[in-house]
Amino acid sequence: MVVSNELRTSELPTEGLELGAFEQAGQEAFARLSRDFNPVHLDAxxxxxxxxxxxIxxxxxxxxxxxxxxxxxLPSVAYARIIARFHRPVFLGERLFLQVRPTENGLDLTYVSDGTQLTTISLVARRPEFGDPDWSMAVDHCRTSPREFSIEEMQGYQGVVGLPQKPxxxxxxxxxxxxxxxxxxxxxxLGITYAIGMEVPGLHSMFATLTVNLLDGVGSDLQFLAKRVTPKLSHVQLQFQSEALSGSxxxxxxxxxxxxxxxxxxxxVTDGEFRGRCALIVGGSRGLGLLTANLLGAGGAEVVITYRSGEEEAKAAIAVMRENGVAASAIRLDVASPAEAFAGLxxxxxSVTDMFYFxxxxxxxxxxxxxxxHLLDGFISNYTTNFLSVVEEAKQLAKGGLAVFYPSSDALNNPLKDLAEYYVAKMAGEAVCEMLNRYDDEVNVTVSRLPRxxxxxxATLMNVATDDPVAVLLDICRTMKSRRPNLPNTP
Structure with missing residues (x-):
């Protein structure tokens, strides 16, 4: 493919060079090399x-x-300037292609997966290779966990990164x-990715663009500065400088x-207002499910939360509830095959009185x-088929009927194109709930199209108004109680 260091694009595959996929082991190896251990790259x-x-x-x-x-x-050919734009995240296991297009003084590179453009990189100012001279290495003083601080505190934040001592x-x-x-x-x-992922913005960083000018010098450290911060846009502009490069x-x-x-x-909550209830919260280890569990537990209910992969989160949540006098437990539950978990219960x-499906x-x-x-099938399975399977299993643990909460979304009133499969599945789930209420005497399903x-x-980068989740979910918990007339009339 290379003749006299000139790239013959006619010899390249039209879809691009197949690079395969990034895998977990490669992620971990790169993290060790760069010292960028930000968990968004490593911890599912x-x-x-x-x-x-x-x-990602x-x-x-x-x-x-x-x-x-x-x-x-192109051996022996280098480029003095790198401009990268990260349009969409690249996930593990994605089959990637790199499209290569020569320009007047460089190359344009594009990462593509399944026809979707993910990252574009421009290499500019072609020149001979830089070579690999020896260089002194700095004392390595690096963080082992990412910094977490408010965006307002990032303005003017600066530091020096000792470069990886691993030539x-x-x-x-x-x-x-x-x-x-x-x-x-x-x-x-590698020092740049460390600075972004571990220093500033740190734990919650998201890389958008990179512009780097490569210089002829060599050095042992890299300086970084948070030059401009725009809290309203959650935006941080960084500058970098060393003997070997300058950039932003x-x-x-x-x-x-x-x-x-x-x-x-x-x-x-009112003290004891949910006493006498035993609530199973499917998906209760985080988010709205965990909030519901805490509200019910604080009001005196016995609580069982389920998780699929967040075991440590679930254990931590249960520990807090137990410390506060709540009868609480957690089980692993895959809603696609719930029988084994329910057999254990x-x-x-x-004896379950209420089931919340999050x-x-x-x-x-x-x-x-x-x-x-595949998306439609997945959403339909989760919001209808798997939901029905969990209801059937929960009914076996209920005495005097089962109250069920099925969360829908008021976004169904104004559907977005990109969420078409989600909307169809949620509407199908609402229809399933209607049929249960009409023809199954053992369950009473409450459906609510929750506000944002x-x-x-x-969550979005821009500040968007949302309703108070405590008020919304507490009202639902109280509504669920009123729909179970056999429950004791507790305060």
Missing amino acids: VVARRTLFGQP VHGMHLVLRALETVSGL AEIRAFFPAASQTYGTNRIANL SETFVRPRVGAIDFATCRKA GSDGI ATPHIFVRKKRLFED LPTDQT
Whole structure:
């Protein structure tokens, strides 16, 4: 494919060079090399609480993988300027292609998956390779966990990153790019991802753009500065400077939805108002499910929460409730196959009066068409088939009938194109609930189209008005009680 260091695009596949997929082991190795251990890249449980819903690939890993690929195609050719734009996140396991297009003085590179453009990188100002001279390494004083502070505190925040003391590992990880650009420049680029992911914005960082000018010098550290902060837009502009590069990046602070603590819930309820109830909260280890569990527990109900993957979160939530005198427990439940979990509850003698169904997949997903079959099937399964299976199992543990809460969304009143499958599935779920209420005497289903509430999935970079989740869910808990006439009339 290379003749006289000129790229023949006619010899490249039309869909781009297939790069395969990034996997967990590669994520962890890159994190060790760069010291960027931000959990959004490594921890599936933490990442599910973000707007991405799952771990994402480091933006700098994409840049360096592209440099490695191009350096393999064009030995001895380097570029003095790198401009990257991270349009959409890259997830683990995605089949990736790198499209390469020569420009007047460089290359335009595009990461593509399933026809969707994810990241674009422009390499500008072609020049001979930089070489790989020896360089002194700084004392390594790096954080082991990401910094977390308010966006207002980020203005003017600055520091110095000691570059990774791993030239041999850098060469092993990116051999062609190290030969072309030198391990010192690669180390500087690794310093940038450390600065963003671990220092500022830190824990809740989101990489948007990068512009870097590569210089002829070498050095042992990288300076960074939060030059401009715009809290209203959750935006932080960073500047970088070292002997080997100068540059800037546009980053954002991912929205955070803090859990409402048990003490707040206790203040909201009337003492003992839910005594005599035993509530099963499906998906109760976080978000609205956990808030519901805390409200019911604070009001005297026995609470059983379920989780699918967040065991530690569930254990922590139960510990807090028990410390506050609540009879609380947690079980692992996969709503697609609930029988085993319910068998365990039955053997424990649990008698359920209420069931709240907060199980949900990630709603905002990347797609190409109005309706994607696999998405529609997944949403339908979760909101109808799996819901019915859980109801049937819960009925076996109920005495005197089962009160069920099914959360829908007032967003159904104004559907968005990108959420077509979600809307169809939720409407199907509402129809299922109507049929249960009409023809199943053992259940009484309350359906509520909830207003916009602050959750992991509704959080945005812009400040958007939301309703008070405590008031909304407490009203639902009280409504559920009124629909069970056989419950004792407690205060």
